[in-house]
């Protein structure tokens with residue numbers, strides 16, 4: 001089996017690992033780095049559960065190979081909170097019951113993390129559009145949309161984040 | 163001593179969320195046992211075929227492969243899964259964990275390969291050679307039930323796995339008296355629950371202790387253990403089932419599946435942990451599917467809209483096997499029994515069938531049977547409205563059970579224990595602004611048609627063993643249980659037989675327990691999903707957790723609290739009746755200074771030598787209570803859907819959605835509403851998009867999320883929810899189940915709204931899902947008619 005060594009940063013920590021070239025980024029994060037907060041709901045790019053942030057952009061980690069990530073800077077759900085302080089998006093999901101089983105949640109959080117940076121004052125239609133590529137089977141999205149709006153307000157009133 | 167409820171009925175934030183939000187929660191595939199091997203499964207590409215030869219030798223030689231399991235191996239090591247039912251009309255054949263003589267649906271497990279990782283196991287699958295001899299395929303229940311149809315199970319006389327007939331004796335009279343007779347055939351597509359987390363199973367065998375542990379993404383750990391014990395021929399004391407965080411279930415995760423048995427056999431044989439994780443393709447091929455009915459129904463009514471009776475023939479396509487523990491009868495019997503709904507119907511008769519076909523087995527899915535039965539009935543109610551010229555709301559009103567009729571025995575023999583359908587309808591109509599909606603409706607454009615749909619329903623919840631006995635479903639416990647223990651340091655713990663898949667039991671059951679004992683919620687924790695730590699019970703399905711596990715928890719807590727009070731009375735030298743327990747302290751009423759804390763009582767209870775216990779009181783603070791509730795308690799509700807149908811594209815947009823529901827006392831209204839939102843989404847999905855499609859050769863065509871369409875944010879509306887609260891007289895808690903009403907109500911309300919929208923075009927709605935292509939065809943056919 002072909003292997004290659006990659007160096008990348010995940011949640012602010014540098015890693016160097018040798019991986020099979022066919023291993024997906026999702027499996028690499030989950031198995032090689034034990035970052036199991038990135039979930040696999042379909043492995044064919046539709047559900048968005050596996051969404052992580054790569055160099056500032058939300059991407060589907062089931063559709064990338066780990067070896068494509070040489071030098072990349074990755075944020076996963078494990079890196080979203082600041083120590084014990086939840087990120088405002090996480091806080092809003094908690095407060096507004098934006099999750100039930102929680103399996104889809106990391107994907108929604110990271111999709112919104114990128115979206116709200118670009119669109120700090122979104123309309124409800126824009127929020128719905130932004131998360132239309134993430135599937136949730138538990139919530140009907142109702143409270144996710146409410147949480148997203150609340151998070152946007154919180155983030156906007158807190159001013160620009162790094 | 164009256165107990166004040168401090169947490170119940172409040173919107174407490176969920177305790178499970180911080181773990182889930184930060185990625186720390188462990189779902190099945192996140193568990194790490196060192197040395198774990200991975201299973202990949204070769205599945206049948208044929209819908210019906212004889213297995214001629216299975217050659218696994220090349221796979222055994224593949225790199226990283228540790229073992230290969232075939233149907234022959236399994237036949238020596240395990241019994242087939244058997245779904246038993248007592249009483250006439252049912253027959254079943256076993257389901258071997260790996261196929262031996264025949265395969266009966268595409269996706270059926272044939273060979274299991276276990277290797278160092280899933281990549282390697284899947285590589286090795288390519289080396290397995292299987293020769294099949296294809297057999298005639300049945301994909302249509304009505305053809306499959308005909309005499310002389312090819313048999314799917316050679317040991318059964320035909321493909322009808324279940325048939326029952328019912329007549330309440332008043333139906334002929336009802337039809338004779340009728341001025342209005344309607345006769346229709348309705349169809350509901352095949353659905354799958356598609357939880358975002360697929361199924362999974364991880365087994366580990368401890369040879370020293372002789373204990374086999376199965377971690378499973380399951381809703382029903384004890385019933386799973388019982389099924390496994392039977393299949394593996396092991397005493398239950400040697401089996402432990404643990405459910406980690408579960409990423410949604412909605413029914414299908416309550417069954418015992420071949421893969422559960424496969425990982426257990428391999429873990430036993432290899433002495434290493436063995437794991438199988440379902441991928442989405444496998445989920446869409448093999449996790450229990452649901453619905454798929456054809457329903458021929460006649461209805462009798464008077465000219466002024468009073469419904470007199472129904473005669474129904476329900477035919478349910480249950481796929482290749484009957485599933486443990488619910489059996490193939492679940493969908494047809496539930497559908498048939500719910501058809502009278504919240505109405506005073508005189509006459510009712512039905513024939514209900516579960517028919518085997520060469521498709522994925524069908525089992526439990528949110529709203530099982532009830533969604534179909536309600537869809538059929540509520541469509542007919544609207545048809546009566548159209549024929550009589552009455553408003554659909556008015557027809558419902560004329561037929562409802564009155565609040566004063568309750569408890570009411572419906573024409574199918576169900577006892578509606580509480581609730582007021584008229585009040586529910588009124589509340590929903592008011593919240594929706596129904597009169598204004600109707601006025602507004604007349605302003606439809608020529609391409610976009612607005613429709614308003616109503617649905618009034620009853621929801622069967624919290625079922626006790628009485629219901630399962632009546633149905634003959636002897637493998638379902640029907641009861642649940644709880645152990646309440648106050649630890650020596652004073653924390654209160656509840657161990658329950660429920661198993662959450664996202665419903666938030668860790669929070670809601672803690673609310674219940676904290677109130678019942680009289681302690682702050684912070685002092686309380688809930689343990690579930692572990693057969694070694696929790697007492698035996700049914701688990702979480704059919705909207706039962708709050709009623710049954712919650713009820714058991716209350717009863718156990720009361721016993722513990724009584725004991726706490728007895729000890730405290732002794733410590734305070736006061737009469738028990740004078741004591742109050744609040745916020746973790748027990749004090750003499752009106753004399754807050756004469757108090758002991760729960761911690762002090764607990765210390766004495768566990769270390770009686772540190773003081774003296776009252777003479778007749780045993781040490782420790784613990785009680786276990788089994789609770790077998792009455793056959794059922796019914797939640798009720800009304801949905802109002804407002805849709806715009808684009809007559810040129812067949813696209814439906816839901817513009818308003820209002821729910822009025824009554825589930826008795828709400829433990830946590832925030833969670834109740836969340837359940838409704840999610841259930842409504844699944845009902846809308848079934849009404850408009852979701853359909854598992856098989857071609858005539860039994861090949862599934864919907865094997866990805868590109869083909870099986872779950873609703874997204876773009877299809878779903880905001881969902882407005884209002885409540886009435888009628889606590890049931892029949893349960894200990896005042897709670898009713900409520901997780902399915904959203905699906906039951908939404909399927910029918912959306913179908914009625916679309917039908918209402920397209921009535922001016924002469925379109926009638928009999929078949930779900932109302933996908934754009936189906937609607938487009940219906941609209942065009944209607945337009946072509948003279």
Ligand code: FES
Pocket residue numbers: 039040041042043044045046047048049050051060061062063
């Ligand atoms: S798992 Fe990657 S999109 Fe579904």
Ligand code: FES
Pocket residue numbers: 098099100101102103104105135136137138139358409410664
């Ligand atoms: S919370 Fe369960 S899938 Fe979204």
